[in-house]
Amino acid sequence: MLRGHRRAARLTLEQLAEVSGVSARALSDMERGRSKGPQHRTVTALADALALEEDAREQLVELARDGRLRDHWTRRAGLCELPRLVDDFTGRAAELAWVSELVYADSAPGAGVVGLITGSGGMGKTTLAIRVAHVLRPNFPGGVFFLDLYGMSSNPATAADALRLVLRALGVADEQIPPDVAERASVYRSLLRDRRALVVLDNAGSEEQVRPLLPGEGASQVLITARRLLAGLEGVRRLGLEPLSLPEAMQLLTGILGQRAATDEESALNQLAGLCEGMPLALRIIGNRLVSRPGWQAAKLAARLVDEEHRLDQFRAGDLKIATAFWMSYDQLADAARRVFRRLAVVPGRDYDAALAAVVGEVPVEVAWDALDELVDLGLLLDGDAGRYRFHDLVRLFARTRLVEEESPAEREALAARVAAWRAADGHDDSVVARTGL
Ligand SMILES: Nc1ncnc2c1ncn2[C@@H]1O[C@H](COP(=O)(O)OP(=O)(O)O)[C@@H](O)[C@H]1O
Ligand SMILES: [Mg+2]
Structure with a gap:
């Protein structure tokens, strides 16, 4: 279907990639049916780039959503499979x-x-x-x-x-x-x-x-x-395992930044890498933060990072750098994404899908999808198999402190009740989750 639209718009794969900002490889995977459930945001970017009319646009979005759900229901992950490698592995x-x-x-x-x-x-x-x-x-x-x-x-x-x-x-x-x-x-x-x-x-x-x-x-x-x-x-x-050396940290950061690294001052990038103290997770999150906000200069982010550190001293020393990095990304989220993020911290089980994210955030599932995509882009959530998402454990800890600080006990109780009701209706038995840890 996507290929048909592209041809009708007389665009080559490369041209569509350039206009939509979706990589040519991802596009080719979609066209060949290798990726059945692309992210909602990707699909809307493509619909925009192809200037699709309302009906065609809706059809494309629905097809992607169905693909994603089907994937979610039928794909059984291999047992004890080795996870994907990061493609920018650095140093070590x-x-x-x-x-x-x-x-x-x-x-x-x-x-x-x-x-x-x-x-x-x-x-x-x-x-x-x-x-x-x-x-x-x-x-x-x-x-x-x-x-x-x-x-x-x-x-x-x-x-x-x-x-x-x-x-x-x-x-x-x-x-x-x-x-x-x-x-x-x-x-x-x-x-x-x-x-x-x-x-x-x-x-x-x-x-x-x-x-x-x-x-x-x-x-x-x-x-x-x-x-x-x-x-x-x-x-x-x-x-x-020790922190990455400063040159390695710089290498990782500039790798994440890609082309935009050239537009930032090297000294500012050096300062950012230094502020992350060689912690790969902090570097990843700060890097993603910069990539997702092309208007932000590295120097400005570095200055904010220094300020924020003082505000986050409830974290233990070792986690402080990382908490500060999380804060930078959390701060820029839209309200709905921020709410989804901090509330997911208390969901039992190890991962969740957009339907549950919609329940915790009290938003329509489409909005939940966008929020999850944004969180993945920022490195705050990990994108697992088949439309499921999870936290790095430090990120969960951070999200939980946000929840406790930003929402009242009554709000938190109502949240817990909503999640329990949803999970019970969905066939989960939380006592089993707690007992087996699976
Ligand atoms: N050598 C590395 N090269 C590139 N990225 C790395 C490297 N080590 C860690 N990362 C990034 O930092 C994040 C945190 O690393 P992770 O392995 O999950 O830490 P840990 O298991 O020690 O908590 C990862 O998601 C990955 O993106
Ligand atoms: Mg780990």
Whole structure:
């Protein structure tokens, strides 16, 4: 359909890309049906660029929405699949070398090797682990598996649940999975012993949570990321992740800014990179903030960042930089998006879709969609599979403080009641969510 409109408007793919601001690659994916549910904002940009009449425009928007919903209902994500890599991965050469060494170091028989990456939130642990796993995939013919243990959330995954998930990913049928944790762990270890697999355990919260997931004998390896040091784990090779160096931080920032980096003064960009103190998450959010506001100069943003830091001292020192970066983006949101954002912080479960965002924000679903798109553009929300969205845990924390400060207890209670009613009607049992953490 899109291709038909484009041809009728006598535009090449490249021309439409230029007029609409949607990349040619994304357009080509849409035209070939590879992306069935483009974002609402993308679709309206295309409708504008094609100067579509009211009916044709509505039809296009509806088609995209249906595609998105269908995607949402029918696509079943692969189990323990490795997440997408960021396409502008920067720096971390020494850390990548460290992990490679770990993998090649000893293939002597003995206990499988366990690597542990620690560091504060937003330092890039997950991103590094994903990068490593992609790079090393050819070394693990037995497969690469990725599990988020949600160790920093209010409902971390239990070892039993994590084992069930990874056993299913390893091909064990549901009815073959033993009920007991110790038995599950033993099946898991025997499966790992017979193959060379890599299991990434992201966001481990405690020693107890990961112990049953460590390999026994054999060539399989486990890579853990954690905010805490997990000092009780023995025989683990440790890597403490530090901030990016200033040149690396600059590289990441100018990469995010793309062409507009050339129009900002280098000294201002340097100052911004310095203010982020090498925290990748802060750099990402500040970068996205600049890209989404072409009129804002880097120098002006840097000056505001310095001011804002004083206002956000309720955050612990380590999180302060990041909170300040969040604040810059939060501040520029339209009211509806701001409300959706802070209220999503208290929604149970780990991710949500536009329908639930509409319920929490008390806005029509179209508005919720726009708000979610805007939040993703700013790096405040992560765009998951099939029309679902989630927070980085630090962002959720920030959103929650906004909610508490900006809304009264009565408003918050009404919100909780609305969410509970909606979830009950949608077939969710929150007691199950709380119990299993899934
Ligand atoms: N080496 C890197 N190169 C580019 N971007 C990075 C890098 N490390 C982290 N990021 C960005 O910073 C954000 C936060 O990183 P993440 O890995 O989620 O941190 P952590 O797991 O330590 O909380 C990511 O979404 C990613 O966009
Ligand atoms: Mg992480």
